[in-house]
Amino acid sequence: MAKFKIKTKSPASNVPKTTNGKPKEGKKPNKFKFSVKNEDAEIAQLTERYSTVKIEENCSFSDFPLSKKTLQGLTQGQYKKPTAIQRESILPALQGKDILAAAKTGSGKTLAFLIPVFEHLYINRWTRLDGLGALIITPTRELALQIFETVAKIGKLHDFTTGLIIGGQNLKFETKRLHQLNIIICTPGRLLQHMDQNPLFDCTNFKMLVLDEADRCLDMGFETAMNAIIGNLPITRQTLLFSATQTKSVKDLARLNMKDPVYVAPHEKEQYTTPNRLQQNYVVLELGDKLMMLWSFLKAHSKQKIIVFFATCKQVKYFYQIFRKLRPNILLLPLYGGMNQEKRNNIYGEFCTRNNVCLMATDIASRGLDFPKVNWVVQLDCPEDTTQYIHRAGRTARLNTSGESLLVLLPQEEEGVVAMLEKTKVPINKISIDQKQLFSPIVKIQSFLAQSPELKETAKRAFIAYVKSVALMKNKKIFDVAKLDLDSYAKSLGLLVAPRVRFLSKIGIKNVKNVKADVSVTIAEDEEDSEGELFTVKQSDKPVLDQAQSTSDSCPVSTQVHKKKMTKVKILKRSLVTNKKITFEESGDANENHDEDEVYDIEKARAQLRLVDAADKERYKDLRKAKRIAKKEKGKRKADDAEMDEFPSEEDDSVDLNWLPDPDKVYKNGDHTETGMKEQVPKKKRKIIEKIDDITLTEAEQLAMNLLL
Structure with a gap:
């Protein structure tokens, strides 16, 4: 859901109450009509000071040519003295120059670009009707939310509308209100979606573009989105780039149409590129000892605030779930890209508090x-x-506070990483871990995985995700998949057997670090069962083959191994022993000495099974045919019966005769004779009936008419 800050002033609210058209006594006259003139005078004064003011090292924000609203917001936010990056970048930005700024983590870069944004819109008398004036793009949603909170903190006295546009929120709500925003804080993906789909998006009056963590915004991950966004923005604009590790690529600067940017790097000449109060150490461990080290570290520092960085989302998910079951004396919170945005915001806020x-x-x-x-x-x-x-280590020791950083390296990574850090002026010391302080929770982890198949699958995904992340690293001198002890790493995660990583077999690398291969037989894991089973295979007396040798083209053994690779099904077929007929004598002893004819012949049995199977199929076919014929005959009979019943005869037994009168009621005492009939008929009608035989046809008709009347 987009968040908006809207504040307006109503002129009528400043008019004092009157009596008979005159102001009340004791009330000062209204000064609203002079506010516009005062604002114009302040803007003129500020623009004159932009070119004349000089900023010294021990200055305050009041020494800058800033508006009263901005200064009051900084005072209320308890910002008194500017940092080095703020001193060197704010004034050139106020003068309208493009800025390319690089500073240490935690040095106050957010205020360094927010203050020029406020002042630029204030000088141009920006209102809600002017539309979009400034655009602030960040690579992550959490960083965008943090910038928005800072805007609400120091810019609440300004009359600008500010919106937070990030993924995972209500798109329709953002679409309806996007045209009312003066400042948009966003991530590249959601902004590009509005540019493509929202007809209300208008950047005709656009003035400023700000990229926070600019090197990340312009790298390969956001290259396509950023190129499309920049193509939709006006060419005439002011551009500000801020990051702890700034890009100097001519290609990137050309994409942004920057004109003679001012490069600001106050810490470039310092001895170290990281904060001075940051104590940095590294430790060398085997891959299988990482989980044990982290568990022991959390147990020893349960009353402190810690951030642990992993390479992949699936690792974070598994370590969080398994450590939560182990119940350390510290609150655990996960944060990774696949989470729901509302949950990410809640975790971010809870960790801060x-x-x-x-x-x-x-x-x-x-x-x-x-x-x-x-x-x-x-x-x-x-x-x-x-x-x-x-950037990872910079999450601690921010704004003149102290902190510690610990880097965990594998033996094959130590030399290259340490040399790389020293080259970029990062001081780091090697420390060792007391083995007595390490506690292994592997037994409990294995029991948890045995009880929960879902957790076991999560562990497998974490294992595969880590291997893939190492394989995708660009620096192959430091990150070598072939040197990883994957078997011990799988056991440290609670898995008895290392899961199969399919892409390793394609590049000629096996999951286990050292594998003894027999030239005649090699067993491959079953593709359907990721854990596989253990088989005992006769090994040759030849020396162990190194991985590099086994994958080389010059080694003849590798070709034989691939040709003679067998599956479990083939091995079971080879070890199949046919049954033998065994008879027992009267004494109870088994007798296996029979003629060859009495031995069970598997081929003969197969032939018999084929004959029986053919007979069964033929019999089944006949049964189906008989059922079809019977069904057709039954249908014909039903059709014939329906045709006969369409015109029933009068003699049909199905005719209902219930409408006829009961003879017992008509004839007295059940006597159906003529005497009984005469007794039931009245005397008057009886006389008429007796004369019927003697009357003519005309008289009969007249009699019938009389009877009807």
Whole structure:
């Protein structure tokens, strides 16, 4: 649901009450008619100061040429002194220049671009009728929500309307109100959807474009959406780019039509690129020990605020579910991209307000989010590059506070990652873990997986997702799938056997680190059963083949292995022993010595089964034919009966005679004779009946008429 901030002033509300057309005594005269002139004078004064003011290092916000409404909002938000990035970027932005700013995490970049947005619209006397004036684009929904809250905090005295447009919310509600917004804070996907589908979207008067975390907005993940968005915006505009790891690509700057941008990097000449109060350490562990280390770490730091970063969403989901069952003495919260937006907002707000809590998240929580009072940032999975590391570690030690960061590396990752961090001026120290402080919950995890098939499937998905994430990394010198001990990693997740990762077999890598292969026989996992079963296979006395050798084209053994690969069904068929007829003597001893004719012949039995099967099919066919014939005959009989019943005869036994009178009532005492009939007929009618035989036809007709009357 889009959130809007709308504030208007009514001139009638400022007119004092009158008596007989005159102001009441003791009331000051109305100053509303002078407010427009005062505003014009303030705008003229501010525009003159843009080119003359000089900002010193120990200045305050009041030293900047800012409007009274903005200064009052900053004071109410308890912002007194500007940071380094704010001192160097606000004034050039007020002068209308394009900005390319890079600063450390937690250095106050949000205010550095919000203040110029407010001032630019204020100087141009922007109203709701002017439509869209500024557009702020962020890569994540949580960051957009955080910026919107900051706008509501410091810009509440301005008369601008602000809207939050992100995915997962009511699209119809946003569509109806989008044309009323002066400032839009959004993510690229939802903004492009409105541009394509919403006829009310209008950017004719557009003035400013702001990209927060600009390097992420312009990378390959958002390239298509950003190109379409930039193509729909006016060319004449002011563009501000802000990030902790800023892009300097000429291609990116050309896409944005930036003209002589001012590069602002106050921390570029400092000794380190990360905050000074951030203590950074790393530890080297085997892949199978990561879960045990994290469990022990949470048990030892149960009263602190921690963020744990994983490589994939499925890992976050599994670790959250299994750790919640283990019940550590700390609140656990998950945050990943596949969650419902309302749930993501609730988790984000709860983590900000809690103290003893652990947030398990993917990299959606690594960009720009200002979590208060975070004590530890644990990167359980190695980041792809130094940019990702800096953004992850930057969730702590923000705005002159202290914090600690712990990076977990595999032995094959240590050399390359440490060299990469040192090259980008990131100080990091190696520490070791006391083995006595490690506690393994593997037994409990295995029992939980045995009780819950759904949890077991989640563990398999987490395993496969991690392997795929390592395989997709660009730096193959650091991230090598062939060096991963997948068998021990699967056991650490509670799985008895490592699940099959199909794409590994395509590139010639097996799931297990070291595999002893027999030249004559090799067993492959069943595709339908991801866990497989254990089979005992005779191994050759030849030395163990290295993975690189087994996959090389020059090794003749690898070709033989592929040709003689067998499935479980083939092995069972080969080991099948035909039954033998065994007889028992009178003494009870078994006698297996029979002639060859008495031995059970499987081929002969198969031939007999085929004959019996053919006979059964023929018999079944005859039965079906007989049923069809009987059904047709029955239908014909029913049709013939229906034709006969259409014109029934008078002698049909089915004629209803219930309408006839009862003879017992007509004849007295049940006497049906002529005497009985005469007794039942009245005397007057009886005389008439006796004369009927002697009357003529004319007299009979006259008699009938009399009787009817």
